[in-house]
Amino acid sequence: MSEVINCPRCNAIFMQNKFRDVCDKCYREEENMYETVYQFLKKRENRAATMDRVIEVTGVDEELLYKWVKKGRIQTRQFPNMGYPCDKCGKIIGTGRICGDCSSELASDLKKFETEQEWKKKSQESGQRTYYTMRDKN
Template sequence: MAEIKNCPNCGEFFNYTGIRDVCHKCAQKEEEMYEIVYRFLRKRENRAATVERIVEATGVEQELLYRWVRKNRLHPALFPNLGYPCDNCGHLTTKGKLCESCQNELKSDLRTFEAAKEFRENVANNEKGTYFVNKGK
């Protein structure tokens, strides 16, 4: 069932069905901007353009470009300098929420945590061992 929301771009009310996050008019404007960006990128000399260069040449907002890359409307495999910011450090990435560096750092931290947890469990188990008491012979 649709719910009524305000468009984050223009403030108009629209029926939100889960497909688009903006009203129909703003969605049409986004499609027009997408066509401009895609035509720009299809030219051989622009395929390696950076996000900043695309914004400068087409006038599209950076966040809109990032959203298109996240939703795979613009494929970084075809346009190598495209990406979106890592949720942790802000460097451009092409898949997931974290860049390769942050993923590796997180994996390393998890391994360290697991090793420390295992060590603490071993120490706790060893402390529960049997104690021998010498009864004064």
């Protein structure tokens, strides 16, 4: 469903829809910038260009590059040095929302949490209680 909002780039009022998150004017500007980036990357010698190199040569905003890679408009299998930051640590990745290291860390944390929950459940079911005492400091 469409909604009237302000454009995040130019603050103009427009009808937001599921295809565009900026006004028509900014959308056309983004498309022109995309065409510039695509023409740069299309050249064989530029296919291995890094994000910094693309930004330097084309003058496009870093966030726009991230947006295009995330949406799949610039594909990482064709341009291996393109990517976007991991949601957790900021490392540049080509697919998903988090990098492999963060994914492994989350999986190990989840496993640790599940183990703790199992231990708490078993201790409650067994009826054993742990008592703590305090000593007087003399």
